[in-house]
Amino acid sequence: MATTSGRPGIFAVRDVRSLITETAEEGQGLKKAVGATHLTAMGVGAIIGTGIFVVIGEGAGIAGPAVILSFVLAAVACAFSALSYAELASSIPVAGSAYTYTYATLGELVAWIIGWDLILEYGVSVAAIAVGWGGNLNAFLDSAFGVALPDAIAKSPEDGGVFNLPAVFVVLAITFLLIRGVTESARVNLVMVAVKLVVLLFFIVVAFANFGTGNFQPFAPEGVDGVTAAAAVIFFAYIGFDAVSTGSEEAKQPARDLPLAIIGSLVICTIFYVLTAVGAIGIASPEQLEGSDAPLAAALDQGAGISWAAAVLALGAVVAITSVVLVIMYGQTRIFFAMCRDGLLPQRLAQVNQRYGTPARLTLVLGVLIAILAALVPLSEIVKLVNIGTLFAFVLVNIGVIVLRRTRPEMPRPYRVPWSPVLPILGIAFAIYLMSDLPWDTWVRFVVWLVIGVLIYWLYGYKHSRLRREQQGGTPGWARTPEDGDPQ
Numbered sequence: 001m002a003t004t005s006g007r008p009g010i011f012a013v014r015d016v017r018s019l020i021t022e023t024a025e026e027g028q029g030l031k032k033a034v035g036a037t038h039l040t041a042m043g044v045g046a047i048i049g050t051g052i053f054v055v056i057g058e059g060a061g062i063a064g065p066a067v068i069l070s071f072v073l074a075a076v077a078c079a080f081s082a083l084s085y086a087e088l089a090s091s092i093p094v095a096g097s098a099y100t101y102t103y104a105t106l107g108e109l110v111a112w113i114i115g116w117d118l119i120l121e122y123g124v125s126v127a128a129i130a131v132g133w134g135g136n137l138n139a140f141l142d143s144a145f146g147v148a149l150p151d152a153i154a155k156s157p158e159d160g161g162v163f164n165l166p167a168v169f170v171v172l173a174i175t176f177l178l179i180r181g182v183t184e185s186a187r188v189n190l191v192m193v194a195v196k197l198v199v200l201l202f203f204i205v206v207a208f209a210n211f212g213t214g215n216f217q218p219f220a221p222e223g224v225d226g227v228t229a230a231a232a233v234i235f236f237a238y239i240g241f242d243a244v245s246t247g248s249e250e251a252k253q254p255a256r257d258l259p260l261a262i263i264g265s266l267v268i269c270t271i272f273y274v275l276t277a278v279g280a281i282g283i284a285s286p287e288q289l290e291g292s293d294a295p296l297a298a299a300l301d302q303g304a305g306i307s308w309a310a311a312v313l314a315l316g317a318v319v320a321i322t323s324v325v326l327v328i329m330y331g332q333t334r335i336f337f338a339m340c341r342d343g344l345l346p347q348r349l350a351q352v353n354q355r356y357g358t359p360a361r362l363t364l365v366l367g368v369l370i371a372i373l374a375a376l377v378p379l380s381e382i383v384k385l386v387n388i389g390t391l392f393a394f395v396l397v398n399i400g401v402i403v404l405r406r407t408r409p410e411m412p413r414p415y416r417v418p419w420s421p422v423l424p425i426l427g428i429a430f431a432i433y434l435m436s437d438l439p440w441d442t443w444v445r446f447v448v449w450l451v452i453g454v455l456i457y458w459l460y461g462y463k464h465s466r467l468r469r470e471q472q473g474g475t476p477g478w479a480r481t482p483e484d485g486d487p488q
């Protein structure tokens with residue numbers, strides 16, 4: 001049985017072929033139901049969210065009108081990694097994204113660490129995003145109807161409420177949608193993506209119709225430093241194209257569609273973002289953008305005199321963030337699924353529901369945990385933690401491309417990063433550069449999170465790892481009959 005490269009212990013590497021064949025095992029197979037359009041929409045769904053609707057103001061405050069260049073720079077930084085994601089997703093079309101790629105290249109311990117890191121990037125961050133959803137819902141209700149939910153049921157205890165009902169509501173609603181089926185989820189997502197693109201388009205058209213060049217001077221008051229510092233924050237707005245790869249296993253034609261969707265969603269969002277940034281500066285000063293919680297609405301209000309714009313943009317933000325929650329929760333369930341299937345987390349959770357073709361049990365467990373987190377915890381610090389965690393995953397995915405080219409040169413690669421290893425190395429360099437721009441306490445929190453993860457591996461994953469059990473001569477999970485009992 002050729003499941004490992006023969007390396008023992010915590011650095012044992014999964015064989016790519018066995019990773020792929022295991023996806024067809026009884027009760028562990030996800031339904032292959034998602035085509036190119038839906039995959040691309042999943043990318044756009046995960047990408048466009050608070051970043052463009054809110055964080056753009058912070059960026060304009062740091063870089064001035066040159067925030068436009070920060071958007072371009074952040075996109076370029078993502079582009080190299082996107083190519084690497086595209087290569088690995090098309091050649092290892094297995095759920096789990098960076099976690100699975102790392103298992104196939106750098107071994108079990110590093111894979112566990114990145115999986116644990118992705119739980120931070122997806123599971124914890126989605127709770128924060130759901131909290132932001134509640135805030136935007138209130139802004140919408142207020143600007144459209146002049147009503148808002150009382151604080152007691154709209155805020156976490158620390159912010160003066162009892163619990164955050166809207167956040168719990170959105171998480172549970174999406175949990176049920178995800179259990180219901182990947183096709184249904186992808187369809188709902190497509191509608192939401194259309195709405196958010198129309199809202200951004202509305203902004204761009206109005207902004208260009210009222211465009212003036214007065215706000216462009218001085219263009220870069222803080223020089224190059226301002227542009228790069230703003231790019232490190234704006235990076236958040238681009239996170240999400242990686243989420244496409246978490247669900248590779250459900251793609252109908254992974255070889256063709258995954259690279260298309262990963263790169264395509266990044267390109268679409270870059271175009272929208274840069275036009276939005278140019279339009280915003282065309283109608284509002286950086287100070288106006290920085291001074292508002294809803295910078296795009298403020299720009300339309302002050303720069304184009306459209307007072308009802310706030311309601312449209314708040315609605316756009318609510319819908320946008322709903323689809324971010326959908327795709328990121330989806331990604332979290334698929335990463336968890338892969339980790340359970342490999343035995344690093346309880347394997348019985350990786351059961352696929354026969355009727356819906358989704359990992360229903362695990363989705364419910366995760367949905368409830370995330371809802372509890374979203375109800376009670378104020379998570380404003382989370383944005384920076386998410387950035388550092390995501391950048392760390394990017395580094396490992398780029399390394400994964402380089403390593404796999406050496407260890408498995410003959411493996412079929414439907415999509416290949418051009419000029420490897422130059423572009424993956426640039427991807428690593430950009431990611432490390434942006435990480436180094438993040439504050440010290442973010443690093444400390446990140447390291448603490450990883451240490452907790454290593455402890456859990458040591459106490460659970462190391463013993464239960466399916467790979468290790470097979471190495472030690474136990475019956476491989478896929479050869480087990482029901483009478484052998486559940487492999488725990």
Ligand SMILES: NC(=[NH2+])NCCC[C@H](N)C(=O)O
Nearest residue numbers: 047049050051121125237239
């Ligand atoms: N994996 C994640 N945590 N993604 C967060 C997505 C953030 C998204 N780009 C936004 O602007 O809202």
